[in-house]
Amino acid sequence: MRVGIFGLGTVGQGLLQILRERQPAIEAVAVVDRSYARKAELLAGIKASDDKNLILKDKSIDTVVELMGGIDDALYVVRSAIENGKNVVTANKALLAEHGYALFQFASEHGRTIAFEAAIAGAIPIVRNIETIFRHERITRLMGIVNGTTNYILTRMRKDHLSYGEVLEAAQKQGLAEADPTLDVGGYDAQQKLALLTSLITGEWVEAKNIPVRGITEISAQDVVWAERFHNRIRLVAEYNLIQGQHYMHVTPALVGEQNVLYDIEYENNALLFHGEYSAEHLFMGKGAGKFPTAFSVYSDLIQLQLAAASPVPVRKIETYLPIANIADTTSAFYLRLRVKDQPGVLAAIAQILGNNALSIASVHQDHSAVAAGEVDIVIHTHAQKRSGFYKALKEIHALKSIVLHHVYLPVLG
């Protein structure tokens, strides 16, 4: 197997090292990188250029590894590689979430494979497991922590008693968060990964942008403390449920109780918990990012391509789009924190709205300690009800503008 690598960043460098140490039968032949000239030391014995044709036009290269990131250039590279008869391994979830439907069709028409283990949950071999061992299983539920940056931020907010902004700044300094963190903290990275996962599970294409998404930017230090008081932790969760033939999914910050295995997934770790109709509960946990863990997933794709070279595993074709059902039709318990004016009758007004919407209250707590004078935090836990009812009540509570200053709500995972 002769490999051409686009993009010699951290992961690309990790891959080069693994290939050199582990696998003489897989040879890195050429590298295309914008700043290849400054990386001569790493490239001993490997052709390098900033010209994409170095790899695309080299007929001796049978496999392309795309680690450039971004969309437009990556799309050109992947399409051209396939047109030129090469298989592709990519870690680019944004590219696949945006253009995957067309790209997988295109690859299938050309009898080529696009492998993407590294695109979802770093080192966790979830793609390969769904594609092989669980290919004939009916996965009815999936719940995952698939974004390391947000899990790192939420973990440090709790452990070090810091605000969202303080941790984000520290994470940016350490290279654990991007200068523009929107993709991660807005939940969009998790949304893309959930789209790919649910496409694999259902065999129909899921459009990432159709998946409801909330990020973690509104989570405050107070919510983290409140969660702890009830033995919960806040996680950004990507969730899929198959209920009576309907496919529900969303990305949302949620309260996770200590009985739930996701409670213990800390820092930049990722985890996927799913339920198979016959095989029951499974948890896969591993590093969600990092030089070698991610490079190892790319490497494992190369190994599998090499093994399959003699007789390719049948490619699962995705030829239809999956209709996504309305998550508001499912049920959940909720945590609701309201910052209100500290005056008589406020709680009564709120309780009445909840009651009118058939929302049953599990507990109510008030706390003056972390707020300004004349204000108070009210924390309400509801029993599980249809989400739509809760959203309606929330809208009505929000309309009490003279007394309700601010609210944060989180579903509570069962």
Add this chain to the structure above:
Amino acid sequence: MRVGIFGLGTVGQGLLQILRERQPAIEAVAVVDRSYARKAELLAGIKASDDKNLILKDKSIDTVVELMGGIDDALYVVRSAIENGKNVVTANKALLAEHGYALFQFASEHGRTIAFEAAIAGAIPIVRNIETIFRHERITRLMGIVNGTTNYILTRMRKDHLSYGEVLEAAQKQGLAEADPTLDVGGYDAQQKLALLTSLITGEWVEAKNIPVRGITEISAQDVVWAERFHNRIRLVAEYNLIQGQHYMHVTPALVGEQNVLYDIEYENNALLFHGEYSAEHLFMGKGAGKFPTAFSVYSDLIQLQLAAASPVPVRKIETYLPIANIADTTSAFYLRLRVKDQPGVLAAIAQILGNNALSIASVHQDHSAVAAGEVDIVIHTHAQKRSGFYKALKEIHALKSIVLHHVYLPVLG
């Protein structure tokens, strides 16, 4: 694919159902079972007999599933099936641990495969993952809960404040423990699974009987309570460590802290935590037993055999025996509970022995509450030291027969 099934117990029945519902391309053609006559309802359309030749002599059957359990008959069936050109899927870890070295050689000579996903950790696809995705990874550490019965017993002792004997009896009534529970509670089942796992990891054969093993029979309700006081839980752990080229392994009950993911693996769940040189930490969790979870693992082996029929994945040959290093040469912190006579000088005598053996004490606690008058429990936590030093001290403490009545010790997992 035409399949013959030996043994129509719970798992066999689960497999029949899955094959009927999921996979018309894999047909269950014949069943051999001692009480086949009483199971006519389940066998509609399937040939059945108590004569093994029904399957072994049927040339149209290409794959044998062995779910009889036991050693001698199962050995005959597996050997005969291979001689007759059939691939074998088995869930029989005892057979493989005892005769695997010869059987895998025999299969390899005949160009046949013995698949055994269901033999280790029920539904968790650990065999397939080690054999494919992590085939070229260097696994340097493995720590697992691989016996559901003992984990169930330990969980219920803690949650329901019951003694070992009480829970064992309840588990036997529910069919979660055998009438003779020795294989499970003595740790031998875990020992067999660890032997198979480490053989897969190292590519050399590990003799199960050479792996040091301790079971859970000496764990008392007091130890469970003491563990909780220090935010630990007791788990029966199968452990492998690669340290400076030496292979260390053992099965032992151990204290597991709440930071360790094995802490949350409760009841009959199984889990495997391992560390890959490049891919870092991985956790696989799932059901360790049960009708459909185990049957699904057998089924997934059948699917993989079917996929591989066109071009078999190269079989990893095991041609040497792995030397197992002395676990006593590794280090560990320890929990030690001593029941002693409540008289002056006892603690001093014990502390002197520990000191003489260079064992540094992290904490000492005494408790009169759960013991007879004139006795006291002393609980000592040591810092991590070489195990051999601790064992030597233990022997010396044990010799203080006039004052030390009983002891229980557990390593503490980091």
